[in-house]
Amino acid sequence: MTHVVVLTTTPTEDAAAELGRAAVTARLAACAQVVGPIRSVYRWDGEIQDDTEHQCLFKTTLERVEPLTAFITERHPYDVPEVIALPVVGGSAGYLDWVSAETR
Numbered sequence: 001m002t003h004v005v006v007l008t009t010t011p012t013e014d015a016a017a018e019l020g021r022a023a024v025t026a027r028l029a030a031c032a033q034v035v036g037p038i039r040s041v042y043r044w045d046g047e048i049q050d051d052t053e054h055q056c057l058f059k060t061t062l063e064r065v066e067p068l069t070a071f072i073t074e075r076h077p078y079d080v081p082e083v084i085a086l087p088v089v090g091g092s093a094g095y096l097d098w099v100s101a102e103t104r
Contacts, residue, residue, distance in 0.1 A: 001062060
């Protein structure tokens with residue numbers, strides 16, 4: 001595995017787009033896609049929450065996961081942001097080559 005998709009959720013579309021643009025500008029991700037609104041149901045501080053959020057999906061390489069995670073965490077509006085890296089187990093060779101080139 002050499003490529004990953006990193007995801008996070010934010011309270012607003014603008015927050016997700018800002019994180020995405022900053023990560024692409026810093027070459028931590030080749031692409032960031034903002035999805036939403038989505039509905040998130042979760043337990044926080046002992047209570048069930050039901051919120052509207054926007055998801056940001058970052059296309060990157062395995063070697064960029066740690067710096068991207070730190071980048072997202074320090075700029076994120078949440079105290080404990082979701083940052084999850086999912087392995088890419090296959091795909092278009094041309095696209096994956098592009099991801100690698102854009103994150104160097």
